Amino acid sequence: LVEPHQELNDFLESFWTRQMDFVERDNPDFRTYPLPLARIKKVMKSDEEVKMISAEAPILFSKACELFISELTCRAWLIAESNKRRTLQKSDVAAAIALSDMFDFLIDILPRDDD
Numbered sequence: 877l878v879e880p881h882q883e884l885n886d887f888l889e890s891f892w893t894r895q896m897d898f899v900e901r902d903n904p905d906f907r908t909y910p911l912p913l914a915r916i917k918k919v920m921k922s923d924e925e926v927k928m929i930s931a932e933a934p935i936l937f938s939k940a941c942e943l944f945i946s947e948l949t950c951r952a953w954l955i956a957e958s959n960k961r962r963t964l965q966k967s968d969v970a971a972a973i974a975l976s977d978m979f980d981f982l983i984d985i986l987p988r989d990d991d
Contacts, residue, residue, distance in 0.1 A: 884954060891950055895943060911938045948972055948979070 913934040920929055920937065949964070951972035956964050970986050973979040 884951070887950065887954060888947070891947065895946070899939075909935070909938045910942050913938060916941070951976070 916934045916937050917929055920926055920933065948969065952964055952968040955968040955971045955975075956962070959968075961968075973982050973986055
């Protein structure tokens with residue numbers, strides 16, 4: 877696992893600084909997105925209380941999802957590296973989720989250790 881915790885904190889601080897710098901200087905191409913906006917809109921509409929969605933909302937959710945995936949991947953990568961591996965495994969993602977209270981909402985869908 878990632879030891880000491882200061883290494884994780886330094887890494888995350890650097891990660892978020894880079895992300896904020898990128899967002900502040902980025903001139904986004906609003907015609908292309910890393911995640912499909914139609915799928916995001918469909919997920920948003922899965923809540924029966926949602927009647928209408930502004931054009932900007934799926935774009936914002938797309939960026940939020942991109943950042944979520946990036947941070948979780950970075951956390952999992954630190955775990956893989958601490959185990960002297962260069963291949964990310966589902967156990968690394970599960971460990972990254974388990975090590976942070978921020979990801980508690982994912983606990984019920986964590987893969988169980990059946991190995």
